[in-house]
Amino acid sequence: MKKKFKLSFTILMLSICTSASADMPFPIPAIPQLNAESYILMDAKSGEILAEYNAEQQRDPASLTKMMTSYVVGQALHSGRIKNDDMVVVSKDAWATGNPVLKGSSLMFLEVGKTVSVSDLNKGIIIQSGNDACIAMAEHIAGSQGAFVNLMNDYAKKIGLEHTHFETVHGLDAPGQYTTAKDMVLLGRALIRDLPDEYAIYKEKEFTYNLSKPQLNRNGLLWDTTLNVDGIKTGHTQAAGYNLVASAVEGNTRLISAVLGGRTYKGREEESKKLLVWGFRFFETANPIKANMPLFTESIWYGDENKIQLGSIDGAYVTVPKGRSADLQIKYVIDNYIYAPIMKGRTVGKIQFLLDGKVINEQPLVALQNVAETGFFGSVWDWIELQFVKIFN
Structure with missing residues (x-):
């Protein structure tokens, strides 16, 4: 005879709070005041927002746009649609000194008619912030800039960027192009999570192409020895101000910040550092549940198994x-x-x-196994037993 047990609301104590930690928690001070139009700080693993100000205000993305360009490139590489050693012929539109749209902007200094590898173009986009490299890569992947922009907007929807729309592949100011600080940290999180090989390029400090000396990565926080910053991207136009999306790691914790509408080139770094330092000083990421680890066992009815294991497919942060x-x-x-x-x-x-008896986060509880339906007689018996359980539960 199969034995069933009533539903239980079980509490699993991972540890017992000490009286000191419960009664005398260290206070978390207010967010440091930043000199920027919009900013946000996110825990990359849990997705929790730790600080924000005007985080959903529409702003010009400037070269933060290249994060999405890079995301599309990374997906094309990941799927095998293109390869790093593919050679790309530079068109007139991607000609650094021949396209007036590119005049005065950040460039990889491509020459019309020359060939350049996908690998070099990708570094030119990420490290040098080359607008010409964006055009060359877009034409190689999608056939035209317009078709590539459509890909960018399609991926934006899939990632969940609800307040972002792209009109260019490089981020130079254009009517109808906008984003938010919140969407930019979500994009940064997607890059880190979905495309680790692509994201690894963001920590490189310099790249040399067609010049006598290397061009440096514009993210000055990569040189900051007090933080373990490994990305992500700067941006600046007259309309956007000075933007910076940054990410750093400390122990098990990865934070992503976005500062939009900063006042100066170095100021965006200083304000971003304030956010990151504050986050690491007062927060950490716990990983109480591992992926596919059975947490609980519950009764299942009308199945060829009496019990089913429950937990989280991806784990929990x-x-x-x-x-x-x-x-x-x-x-x-x-x-x-x-x-x-x-x-x-x-x-x-x-x-x-729960922390100190208060619910601080909720995540789905899922089945960790398949359970097939039992036969006729097993179903009849389960139905009878279930009626008793419902009466006495």
Whole structure:
């Protein structure tokens, strides 16, 4: 005879809060005041916003646009559509000194009719912020700048950039082109998460092409020895002001900041550093649940198994005050009785993360295995037993 157990709302104590940590938490000070039009700070792993100001205000992206150009390039490389050693012929539109649109802007200094590798063009986009490199790469991947811009906007929707629209492949000011600080940290997070090989280029400090000396990466925080910054991108036009999306790692924590509408070239770095330092001083990322790790076992009805393992497919990350990771508690709640058939990954409830008795984060609780439906007699027996459970539960 199959034995079933009633639904349980079980609390798993990862550790017991000490009286000192519970009664005397170290205070988190207010966000430092920044000299910028818009800014935001995100925990890249948990997705939690730690600080923001005018984060959804529409702004001109300037060369932050190249993050999306790079994302499309990275996806094309990842899918095998293009290869790093492909050779690209430079068109007149991508000619550094022949296209008046590019005059006075940041360039890789491509020459019309010459060939250049995809690998060099990609570095020219990311490290040198070459507007000409963006045009050459766009034409190589999509056939035209317009078709490539359509790809950029398609990917923006897939990533969830709700307040962003691109009109150019390089970010020079154009009517109808806009973004927000929040969308830019989401784009940075997507780059880091989806395209690690592409993102690895962002930490390179210099690149030389067609010049006697190397051009330096414009992200000055890469040279800051007090932070482990490994990206991401600067941008500047008259309309945009000085922009910088930056990311840094400390221990298990990765933060992404976006400062838009900064006042000066160095000022955007100083303001970004304030955000990152504040974030690392007072927050950390906990990883209480590993991917595909069975957390709980619950009864399943009408299945060829009596029990089903529950947890998280991708694991879980939660942002907590510095030093409080060990104090997290986990509680799970089942939405309803669980019935077969069921597929791995199906949501059956939610996982709640508590600190000092308060829920600070919720994430889906999912099935970690497939369970097929049982036969006729098993279903009849389960139905009878389930009626008793419902009466006495």
